[in-house]
Amino acid sequence: MTGGLGGAGERDVTGGLGVVAECGFEGLGAGEVAAWSTHPHGADQLCEAGDRLYSRAVRRGRVSREEAEAVPCLVELALLHPDPDDMGRLVPTSPQEVMTRLLRGVHEEVSASRARVGSAVAAVEWYAGLGGGQERPAGESAAIRVLDGLPRIRAAIDEATGRCTTEVLTVQPGGIRREDELNEGLPRAMEMRRRGIRMRDLYTHVARHGQGLLTYMELMGEAAEARTLDEVTERLLVFDRTVAFIPANADRTIALEIRHPALIAYLITVFERLWRLAIPLSAPLPSTGFEGITHRERSIAALLAEGHQDAVVAERLGISVRTCRAHIARLSETLGAASRTQLGVRIAQAGLDGPPRGAQDLLPGA
Secondary structure, eight states: OOOOSOOOOOOOGGGTTOTTTTTTTTTOOHHHHHHHHHSOOOTTSOOHHHHHHHHHHHHHSOEEHHHHHTOTHHHHTTSEEEETTEEEEEEEOOHHHHHHHHHHHHHHHHHHHHHHHHHHHHHHHHHHHHTTTOOOOTTOOOSEEEEESHHHHHHHHHHHHHHOOSEEEEEEOSSSOOHHHHHHHHHHHHHHHHTTOEEEEEEEGGGGGOHHHHHHHHHHGGGEEEEEESOOOSOEEEETTTEEEEEOSTTSSEEEEEOOHHHHHHHHHHHHHHHHHSEETTSOOOOOSSTTOOHHHHHHHHHHHTTOOHHHHHHHHTOOHHHHHHHHHHHHHHHTOSSHHHHHHHHHHHTTTSOSSOOGGGSTTO
16 A cells, blocks of 8 residues: 555575574585585575475484485584484474574564664765755756655655656555555555556555455455554655655655665565565465464564653553553463563563464474
8 A cells, every 4th residue: 555654375495584694605615515415405494405304304313324414404504403311313303492593583584673773874964965956967867855844745745646657665554454555545545556567565464354454355356465464664665666655754754755766676675575474365364273362462562672652662562551560460461470570580581572473373383
């Protein structure tokens, strides 16, 4: 959806989850290099032979070294390790531990992307301030333009929408989308659909609970695709990969219109990485892996473990502070915690302090 600034495919080893892919060949012996060239993947995308042998090891509790020789990737990725009681056999690392490793990698990448976007916005504001008051030579196009006030922002977005010919990418933070906001943007979106423009939108998981968004996506049909994450970056609109809009203050009454190719490329890279990690709106959210704990409570637990206050947790997940505290109370009851300090301990003990995303879609063979 291209509202104003005011308002289970194949797993990808290049998305930052690969254990070996990030490391290159530096420090590997000849045998290890040969193993990597035969089995170029990480723990999130095992080869067929590795999938079979690891599954067999989990079922039986161990496999022989001879069986593992043909599948060196399992040892290299620490999915199999020597049995201390029988050095001729290998035992599997538990699937729960493998899930934790993979999820930690996802969480670190999302956190790093959010931090980089924040740094980039701050740098853009600083550089834009340096050029204030200077006259631009006639005919020179503005790489960064400051749009002060909602009327100017809407006018610039309307112009970009009218000139768009191929694609729109958007990040829409916050919770459930308001009906009036969706209705306001629907005519523009339908016009772009008529012109054959493809739209991809990122929302938070909370937005799934709004009937307005589901109706909007049905109306857009194949022209629009939406995915969700526990958290997304600040609002972002990108048209035809040539012009982008981002907010420049907290209440989004000032925006930056960006046309610099390097900055546009950077913002698109961030979007595409988040897109790979997101879950299609048409697909159900994966299981949390913890009985009695909802997906939202899983997300809240991870943010509390990072030391965030209730208001920050609520803002990042797109819910009210009151709703957030109700979930925290239920989480405390489920984990048997009598205080916030004890809740933090229980969260860590239960393994809820990692990234708040289901792991079933990341497991080998899933």
